[in-house]
Amino acid sequence: MHRLFALFIALSASFLANAPAQAEVHVLTSIKPLQLIAAAVQDGVGSPEVLLPPGASPHNYALRPSDVRRVRDSDLLYWIGPDMESFLPRVLKNRTLPTVDVQSLPGMRLRHFAADSASHEEEDPDEHDHDHRPGSLDAHLWLSSFNARVIAAKMAADLSAADPANAARYSSNAQAFNTRLDALDTRIKARVAGISGKPYFVFHEAFDYFEDAYGLKHAGVFSVAAEVRPGARHVAAMRERLTEMGKTCVFSEPPLRPRLAETLTAGLPAKLAELDALGSDTPINAQGYELLLSTLGDDLVGCLESL
Known part of the structure; x- marks a missing residue:
């Protein structure tokens, strides 16, 4: 990771050659998980901002005029990429300051949706504007702590180039972040060890990076994309799977629980719960x-x- 940081330093020096040096660099991220990574790197120096408000979908957010101004004026902007925030490319065409789509960073470990990830035969193409088809990129990449390290290294390099006076702080913050993640990985692996063989279901295929890192795997998914209504055959198949599994958990994502959740689990010993991939209530x-x-x-x- 030290070599990766050195690589990003060299690239960022050229990338930010025309950016004015300043005491606090105005960092804007598209979604909260990237803001949380930036907050770790900027700790003690600055406070990153986030574009999407709590509860907003990163797939189809409608930018306000004030959002467009923030996109235009921020010193550094980080987003996942066109496979996640499909509303951003059009606006970014008019941006002249440094912009980073983290899905394109060297060293990222990316996943793609599998051919058997969910039923697609009855999807309505107008229901979503991002690609979850088999073989397409799974853009929920922030749920991999490995990828978070790569993103933090890039942020530290960019911030160091834009604000050399605080370069040592950014570098030490990124190193401390890596150390804490090493310990966190160990704790989470120990925490989930006892349930690794228990079946559970998710409404949105958003957690594969997290599951892969910690030896977990959902037993079924009701819809690969949060905005896609699963077809009748898929619903019937998932109801049958739930019946076969007996006691299990079915996870949706806040802020809304799909109305289908109660229908699918009615009369079954399945427990409804939530997993928040965006960390909506997480302190910054x-x-x-x-x-x-x-x-x-x-x-x-x-x-x-609890089952």
Whole structure:
């Protein structure tokens, strides 16, 4: 990771050659998980902002005029990429300051949706504007602590180039972040060890990065995309799977529980619960990203242990 940081330093020096040096760099991220990573890197120096308000979908957010101004004026802007925030590319065409789509960073470990991830035969193409088809990129990449390290290294390099006076602080913050994530990975693996064989279901295929990192796997998914209504055959198949499984957990994502949840689980010993991939209620501080991941683990384990 030190070599990765050195690589990003070299690239960022050129990337930010025309950016004015200043005491506090105005960082804007598209979604909260990236803001939490930036908060760890900027700790003690600055406070990153986020574009999407709580509860907003990163797939189809409608930008307000004030949002467009923030996108235009921020010193550094970080977003996942066109596979996640499909509303941003058009606005970014008019941006002249440094912009980073983290899905394109060197060293990222990316996943793609599997051919058997869910039924697609009855999806309405007008129901969503992002690609969850088999083989397409799974853009929920922030749920991998490995990827978070890569993103933090890039942020530290960019901030160091834009604000050399605080370069040492950004570098040490990124190193401390890596150390804390090493310890966090160990804690989460120990936390989920007891439930790794228990079946559970998710409404949105958003957690594969987290599951892959900690040896977990959902037994079924009702819809690969949060905005896609699963077809009747898929609903019937999932109801049958739930019946076969007996006691299990079915996880949706806040802020809304799909109306289908009660229909699918009615009369079955399945428990409804939530997993928040965006960390909507997570405080914004240097440890916020770690809390996002640890809360996912706790919520997953808590439901399955309660059965």
